[in-house]
Amino acid sequence: MPYLTSAVLGAALLCFALLGLRARRADGPLDDYVTARNSQGAQAIGLSFLASSMGAWILFAPPEIGAFAGPVALVGYAIGSSLPFIVLGFYGPAIRRHLPEGRSIGEFAETCYGVGVRRWVAFVSVAYMAIFLAAELTAIGAIAALLSEVPPALVILGVALATLVYTTLGGLRASLATDRWQAWLLLALLVLVGGVAWWGLPPMPVEAVIPSIPTGSALSVALTLVIAVTAANLFHQGYWQRVWAAEDDRALGRGALLGGISSLLVVMAIGGLGMLAAMHALPLGEPPIPFFALLSKAPTWLGLPALVLAVTLVASSVDTLQNAIASMAVASSGRRGLSVRGARWVTVALMVPVAWVALQGFSVLRLFLIADLLCAAILLPVLLGLWRRMSPLAAVAGGVAGLLGAVLPGWISLGSLGAGVLAATFPDSIPTLPPFLGALSASTLVSLLVAWRRPGARFHLTSEGEAR
Incomplete structure (x- = not known):
């Protein structure tokens, strides 16, 4: 057989x-x-x-x-x-x-x-x-x-x-x-x-x-x-x-x-x-x-x-x-x-x-969840790139806010920054909503606020499709 x-x-x-x-x-x-x-x-x-x-x-x-x-x-x-x-x-x-x-x-x-x-x-x-x-x-x-x-x-x-x-x-x-x-x-x-x-x-x-x-x-x-x-x-x-x-x-x-x-x-x-x-x-x-x-x-x-x-x-x-x-x-x-x-x-x-x-x-499930969370933290700042008011500052600020937003729910509920970071790495390999929701909402909110208040110089394309 x-x-x-x-x-x-x-x-x-x-x-x-x-x-x-x-x-x-x-x-x-x-x-x-x-x-x-x-x-x-x-x-x-x-x-x-x-x-x-x-x-x-x-x-x-x-x-x-x-x-x-x-x-x-x-x-x-x-x-x-x-x-x-x-x-x-x-x-x-x-x-x-x-x-x-x-x-x-x-x-x-x-x-x-x-x-x-x-x-x-x-x-x-x-x-x-x-x-x-x-x-x-x-x-x-x-x-x-x-x-x-x-x-x-x-x-x-x-x-x-x-x-x-x-x-x-x-x-x-x-x-x-x-x-x-x-x-x-x-x-x-x-x-x-x-x-x-x-x-x-x-x-x-x-x-x-x-x-x-x-x-x-x-x-x-x-x-x-x-x-x-x-x-x-x-x-x-x-x-x-x-x-x-x-x-x-x-x-x-x-x-x-x-x-x-x-x-x-x-x-x-x-x-x-x-x-x-x-x-x-x-x-x-x-x-x-x-x-x-x-x-x-x-x-x-x-x-x-x-x-x-x-x-x-x-x-x-x-x-x-x-x-x-x-x-x-x-x-x-x-x-x-x-x-x-x-x-x-x-x-x-x-x-x-x-x-x-x-x-x-x-077992790679925990690594998968961490990778998913990293993606969630910067997803909206990247996809907002076609909005004319978005700038590199807004994207970077949104990405950093997304990472902090992932840690914040555990920090608040468990009482310490270390515990919040640990919770955001899914120690039991179980997907939980607060880190993802925190990452997505914080990155989006901060990106929009920074872009609205401080729109910056945009990169754009030449006719040949090269960035400049």
């Missing part, structure tokens, strides 16, 4: 690599390597948004939210997962007009505020994506251990190497090409695995009730997840690349809407399976893994398509992240910057520490 599983997973990864390599442009310029500028229609953009956002995390987090917090919190999670695409769909055309030759969120920040803000934004974006990469590879190792006898390290290295092959050689076009196939494959596998697992459940107990927590707590969890997930994903450079990859504004808007709606439905469906596991009183495990509790009652053969589903989910998000980080490195290197070969080596070099972290099996 381990040999069959290894062969099937190897075949899936080989197919992804071949699809990606077929889409590459061997002699394409660096700009095409990192943006595939103005080349993708609405359907391609929508499927790419779906595939690149759906990692192995959907097999863990939404089912757990559904099983323990209930439908209200699950809706919040689903909205948070889809809202970034809707924001980019509405905001993206203005970004394209403001920065027609752009390649990254860092470049956008620089044209609005200057090099200093750009470096901070680029740091937060790369830190978030590196954590995301490590989390995805860690997750596929854990899933391999749960569902098969294949060594987890072999699966981790297999996914990392296969995606590296086609992303380093093919760039963004390779990622976009595989996304289209991976999106359809993961939808088909979700229907198969979820449907068979549901069909194999025993009759629901008469006393079964829908999981829920008090309404106030459910709304708090929902709002926390909306803020955290939306803020973090708007610093995902892979999504910003697709703003410029769309062939025109209409394709971007329709693709973002398709990606947002499909992401919302997928998260709701997979979270609903977690609710079913709880309502059937299945043993959810410690730590709880409701989706895999469902599989324990399903036919044995279902473990293989479930593992292929997990590999597809991880590959679709990992290849996007690999190319996105290469894009950030290229965009940060300026006009004397990297060649295509240099961008490839940056991607390879980054994967070495990421793969090492994944092989250790660390």
